[in-house]
Amino acid sequence: MEDHLEDYKFVSRLDHVKTFNAAIKSICFNDYAMLQVSDEGLRITVEQGRSIQATLFMPPAAFTEFHVQDFQSFGLKMNALSECLNLFGTADCSVRMLYKDQGDPLKIILYPYDDEDVSTECAIKTMDSEEPIEYDLNLKDSDLNTIFVRGPNLSKIFHELEKSAEEFEFITSPDRPHFKITTIGIMQAVFSVEVAKTSPMMMMFNCPQTLVARYKSQQIRLTNKAMQAATKVSIKTNTLGLLELHLVMQGEGQEEIFVQFYVVPLLNGID
Amino acid sequence: MxxxxxxxxxxxxxxxxxxxxxxxxxxxxxxxxxxxxxxxxxxxxxxxxxxxxxxxxxxxxxxxxxxxxxxxxxxxxxxxxxxxxxxxxxxxxxxxxxxxxxxxxxxxxxxxxxxxxxxxxxxxxxxxxxxxxxxxxxxxxxxxxxxxxYVVPRVPASQLALSLPSLRLLRSLIDKLKNVSPSLEFQASYDGELNVVATSEMSTVTSRFRRLLPRFLSADEDREASCSVDSRKASAFFGALQLANEELTIGIDREHSIHLQIDVREDVVLHSILPAVCA
Amino acid sequence: MKYTLEGSNARVIAKAVQSLSKVGKEMFIEIEQQGLQMRAINATQSAVGSIFFKRSMFEVFDMPPSSDFYCKISMKGCLAVFRNMNEVEYCELNLIDNQTNLQVNLRCKLETTKEATISIIDDQNINTNVDTDQRPNIIRGDHKLFMDISNNFNSAEEELTMEANTGSLVAKNYIEGARVNDKFMRTQLKLKPSEFDQYQVTKETIITFCIKEFRAFLLFAECLNTSLSLEFDDAGSPFMLKIKKHGEIECLLIMSTLSPDDVSFSDDYCQRDLTVEDEDVPAASSKRKSSTPGPSVQQKRLQQDGLVDIDSSMGTPLFQFRPSEAPSVQQARLLAEVDTVILIEDEAEEEALMLAAADAALEASQSVLPTTVPESAVAPAPPNSTEVCFYNTDDVPPTQSPTFPADDHLDDDESIPQSPERVTRMRTIFSRCFQSTYVPREPSPNSQAYAPNSDTED
Incomplete structure (x- = not known):
């Protein structure tokens, strides 16, 4: 039944499915995903309209085994991928991913550790690839406000933001409030949360200017799952209000998976 | 009375x-x-x-x-x-x-x-x-x-029966597979292998269980049997189980039904029948 | 005005909010010399819960300059603020913007600050004049024991019946001899007096009360890890649940009870009762609709005479609330109007049923003054102490006679063109359900229990 591995243009293996599964789930907010594999690693991009984009990136070092010929790129259904990785629920599995060539399915094989007599093979159909939107947030730009925060702490803050709010206003500033999120659009109440730059959850705080921007709460909430799984988060924003969240997720084997979100601000929210 | x-x-x-x-x-x-x-x-x-x-x-x-x-x-x-x-x-x-x-x-x-x-x-x-x-x-x-x-149902005559030592993985798997496809095909062989196959427009998922204990084989049949059943029914059965004893016997009556049996103890037995559906 | 608490005390207040949120949709806060009081009343007006925190729980406790302060805020907003309290180290409450907003500032771990501003809907208060002195029957026990009892009953259960005898306490989800649906599973639990810390039953009785509010307070007793005591008299007179902790927290839940002795179960009687219902349900609901003005009407009224709160919540019409004179609350009230419309829509059906019951009761008693004893009740006149009244503390000092509101309140009604009649009816059920002579026509103090009748109609 097994083909020869040399028939495949992309062959990889992960010792533990858990973090990969969590990372996939955290960007599973739209059904179509663009998948790209090269010597640099694996990249999966999901977009919703032109206002939010998420990209999962795994360098070759994150895999136990990683071989790729040329540059491979194809589209697939995100739900199908997520369902496959989740088949054994919380049971720990190793994963093998195989891809032969254009038009062939992406094969994912799960081997649960606690029963060596059980395995599951999923063949997910692939489609033609589209090009992800380029959001350029120039890191060398002097007008960039950057904050590094510990993931679990930030996740808690985001999680507690009032769910009935329509919009969130983010303020980053060299002076108080250093980092503040205010909920907008709740009847009879206004909620806000602020974190001082001296807080132990801040790993780095570099905000040369005061920036205020508003985002759709629904889009910010799309980042919640990723936030929950992240160990570190960098928040970057510029004068346009474009928000970049860069999250690092750590696997059991200390391998790192990166998830990057770009969120476009609401027009009326820019100062 | x-x-x-x-x-x-x-x-x-x-x-x-x-x-x-x-x-x-x-x-x-x-x-x-x-x-x-x-x-x-x-x-x-x-x-x-x-x-x-x-x-x-x-x-x-x-x-x-x-x-x-x-x-x-x-x-x-x-x-x-x-x-x-x-x-x-x-x-x-x-x-x-x-x-x-x-x-x-x-x-x-x-x-x-x-x-x-x-x-x-x-x-x-x-x-x-x-x-x-x-x-x-x-x-x-x-x-x-x-x-x-209101009569007690009769156990169907399976062509082949295998016993699964642990339900844990199968239960979670079937729960997830019901989202992939409305029907699940159970393919069993007397060599102790059971495949559960779910096919959707976007993917095909084949789960394999090996080294299962063969329990029964009718004399006049070959060593393999398969049957497709409603995945919601299968999932409802596995999802409902509250029994500590998790050893399950699965019998396949080709084209007709799957019979699931849990022996809680010698004279306390739980049965279920999943009728065949078109795959 | 400023009030501050240390984190763990703030968490207790948060739990109190959670418990009260299971009673009513609005939170009434009162600040007085002794401390802070939070209250809620349930939709059917059959239960009032209050939780009092002594001044000593606060680090800073500024008194309002002149008199006591009280206000009403939305329970939803309150819940949202006090939802995640684990990280909170310090809590500060402020009345800001000329007492139109309540600001809650939560200083959390990791130099994080959360702040919420909740609009004050109105400066209203509720109060009860039920005599809270000890009753002939007192049963005290650990929260775990009552939790055990409560857990034996389905979460969907509406009310609980207790048969208190000198030798045993029986908790049931039904009234002995009452007609029940043939799908209804009866449950009973029999306990020995030795299970309780105190078991003083001098007057054997059978009482029935709402279980939902009882559970809400039980939850708070669990959070305080304390015992609770139930005090009651006869069926039909108020039932009290009291919780005390270190003399700093005092909780009181007053619930109206049904008397199974007064409920007749003969088919004849029930049949007649049903026909009354049949006639009145549609009439009552249409009346309700026509008397619910649209937002624009309410707006107008607000400008004209400031009588905002007549329709400002589904509970309000039942109270002797009077509009406050402070114009500074205007803005908050506008918000309240928005909230109100939704509330009324949600609860319209329930309220229609209540009205139907009110009508039925009214017919039976030939619409006498609310505080007089209905003709149908032959029991001796109720002691004053069982009266309950709700009033604006600005206008009515707490020592006022409980019969006071009746006349005054009729005057108020006249200034509202659309709904004088309805309010009168509401007054009637309200007072009746707290009277010891109340003769229930339905085996339930809770509006949902009218459901069996609607079934019969089908």
Missing amino acids: KFRALMQDPLYMRELQNIIATLAKLAKDCIMILGAQQMHFIVNEDQSSTSSPLVWVSIAARDYFPEYKMEAARADQEYIVLTMSSANLGRALSVLRGGGVNSCKLKLQRIQFPCITVIASVLSTSSTEAREVVHDVPVTIIPASDWPT
Whole structure:
């Protein structure tokens, strides 16, 4: 039944499915995903309209085994991928991913550790690839406000933001409030949360200017799952209000998976 | 018509509670057939309109009940047949889950309407004396003329049967597979391999279980058999199971049905039939 | 005005909010010399819960300059603020913007600050004049014991009946002898007096009360890890649940009870009762609709005479609330109007049923003054102490006679063109359900329990 591995243009293996599964789930907010594999690693991009984009990136070092010929790129259904990785629920599995060539399915094989007599093979159909939107947030730009925060702490803050709010206003500033999120659009109440730059959850705080921007709460909430799984988060924003969240997720084997979100601000929210 | 049964062994009480809790997850109503030696419970006897499978349990009365008295309405009748809300019965017995129950009595009586009264004597932490918790589960008594529609189902004749040592992985798998495809194909071979295949427009998922214990092979068949069943029914069955004993036997009657059997103990057996569907 | 608490005390307040949120949709806060009081009343007006925190729980406790302060805020907003309290180290409450907003500032771990501003809907208060002195029957026990009892009953259960005898306490989900649906599972639990810390039953009785509110307070007792005591008299007179902790927290839940002795179960009686219902349900609901003005009407009224709160919540019409004179609350009230419309829509059906019951009761008693004893009740006149009244504390000092509101309140009604009649009716049920002579026509103090009748109609 097994083909020869040399028939495949992309062959990889992960010792533990858990973090990969969590990372996939955290960007599973739209059904179509663009998948790209090269010597640099694996990249999966999901977009919703032109206002939010998420990209999962795994360098070759994150895999136990990683071989790729040329540059491979194809589209697939995100739900199908997520369902496959989740088949054994919380049971720990190793994963093998195989891809032969254009038009062939992406094969994912799960081997649960606690029963060596059980395995599951999923063949997910692939489609033609589209090009992800380029959001350029120039890191060398002097007008960039950057904050590094510990993931679990930030996740808690985001999680507690009032769910009935329509919009969130983010303020980053060299002076108080250093980092503040205010909920907008709740009847009879206004909620806000602020974190001082001296807080132990801040790993780095570099905000040369005061920036205020508003985002759709629904889009910010799309980042919640990723936030929950992240160990570190960098928040970057510029004068346009474009928000970049860069999250690092750590696997059991200390391998790192990166998830990057770009969120476009609401027009009326820019100062 | 009289029925009275007494339980005292905490292990049996918990087992009965688990069995009823399983049935309560599967259907709103359940049928209780009381015989001289055996007690049967059936849910979803009418399989047409439900996404839950037909499940029945047979319990040898002498195992569970040190005291068991059944007198049918007439001397020439063998049974008392009742229907009731499975959720009510489940809730009435849920007191047995916690432990600290001295005894539990079941009896059929008429209050304003016929009821199975469940009387548990519960030891509490705040007192040396036991508390009495009483639930009156309303029942409908089925007249003998209607009994033909309430018979204990027969175990289908499978061509091949395998036994699965642990349900844990299969249960989670089937729960997830129901989202992939509305039907699941079970392919079994007497060499001890079982494949569960789900196919959707976007993907094909094949789960393989190897080195299973072969249980039965009909003489005139080849060593393989397969059957496709409704994935919601399969998932409902596995999702409902509340039994500690997780060893399952799966029998395949090619083109007709899959028979699932859990032997709780020697004379306490839970069965289910998943009818075949077009793949 | 400023009030501050240390984190763990703030968490207790948060739990109190959670418990009260299971009673009513609005939170009434009162600040007085002794401390802070939070109250809620349930939709059917059959239960009032209050939780009092002594001054000593606060680090800073500024008194309002002149008199006591009280206000009403939305329970939803309150819940949202006090939802995640684990990280909170310090809590500060402020009345800001000329007492139109309540600001809650939560200083959390990791130099994080959360701040919420909740609009004050109105400066209203509720109060009860039920005599809270000890009753002939007192049952006290650990929260675990009552939790055990409560857990034996389905979460969907509406009310609990207790048969208190000198030798045993029986908790049931039904009234002995009452007609029940043939799908209804009866449950009973029999306990020995020795299970309780105190078991003083001098007057054997059977009482029935709402279980939902009882559970809400039980939850708070669990959070305080304390015992609770139930105090009651006869069926039909108020039932009290009291919780005390270190003399700093005092909780009181007053619930109306049904008397199974007064409920007749003969088919004849029930049948007649049903026909009354049949006639009245549609009439009552249409009346309700026509008397619910649209937002624009309410707006107008607000400008004209400031009588905002007549329709400002589904509970309000039943109270002797009077509009406050402070114009500074205007803005908050506008918000309240928005909230109100939704509330009324949600609860319209329930309220229609209540009205139907009110009508039935009214017919039976030939619409006498609310505080007089209905003809149908032959029991001796109720002691004043069982009266309950709700009033604006600005206008009515707490020592005022409980019969006071009746006349005054009729005057108020006249200034509202659309709904004088309705309010009168509401007054009637309200007072009746707290009277010891109340003769219930339905085996339930809770509006949902009218459901069996609607079934019969089908």
